[in-house]
Amino acid sequence: MKLLIDNADIEQIKRIYDLYPIDGVTTNPSILAASGRHPYDVLGDIRAFIGDDADLHVQAVARDAAGMIREAKKITEELGRNTYVKIPCVPEGFKAMKALSAEGYNLTGTAVYTPMQAYLAAKSGAKYIAPYINRIDNMGYDGVQVAKDIHDIFTANNMEAGLLAASFKNSQQVLELAKYGVLAATVSPDVIDAFVKNTAITSAVDAFIADFEKLTGPGKTMADL
Ligand code: E4P
Numbered sequence: 001m002k003l004l005i006d007n008a009d010i011e012q013i014k015r016i017y018d019l020y021p022i023d024g025v026t027t028n029p030s031i032l033a034a035s036g037r038h039p040y041d042v043l044g045d046i047r048a049f050i051g052d053d054a055d056l057h058v059q060a061v062a063r064d065a066a067g068m069i070r071e072a073k074k075i076t077e078e079l080g081r082n083t084y085v086k087i088p089c090v091p092e093g094f095k096a097m098k099a100l101s102a103e104g105y106n107l108t109g110t111a112v113y114t115p116m117q118a119y120l121a122a123k124s125g126a127k128y129i130a131p132y133i134n135r136i137d138n139m140g141y142d143g144v145q146v147a148k149d150i151h152d153i154f155t156a157n158n159m160e161a162g163l164l165a166a167s168f169k170n171s172q173q174v175l176e177l178a179k180y181g182v183l184a185a186t187v188s189p190d191v192i193d194a195f196v197k198n199t200a201i202t203s204a205v206d207a208f209i210a211d212f213e214k215l216t217g218p219g220k221t222m223a224d225l
Pocket of ligand 1: 006132134135166186
């Protein structure tokens, strides 16, 4: 499963990239708004930092297909043709996806709450489909199960699209989908940090260091001997 950062704070992106094995960055209009910066300034900084080969996902906001198509052209001119344009899975979005996929654009179907949206987006040529796990949970349904159903639909129908599962609020939601073998998950920095935020882990490492220092002296490591 690929692991992406769902955030546009360049300092947070640099910090998480430094620590963990990360495959790219996703944004949405709310995430860009939180940055308080011009969208192409912040996205340009992200692209420059992650490099041309890493996945970068940027959402279109137009309500009609013609507007989404114009945005896809501008987004990829500014940020590279390999940038994934996120298109909301609404009727005008499917129309835009069909036209853009025919021209070879990389597309992510987003704002996915139901398997039928995912099926239509995959058929319309999106390579990634982004179900919103926690938002589905908050509606009283099972977000992880919806994502598994979408994965099963793609497998059963030999569809090329894969999941870019999104909107996570805890490690368990991510873990369940890693076990299921979905293509990718995009996760906020605080939830990525929480993957390994566990006193059992830190106290085990502290005990190893304390034992080693009893043997070799304070601050010594295997490199110093
Ligand atoms: C994907 O990029 C989605 O826009 C995002 O994960 C939504 O997350 P939220 O439900 O935490 O806003």
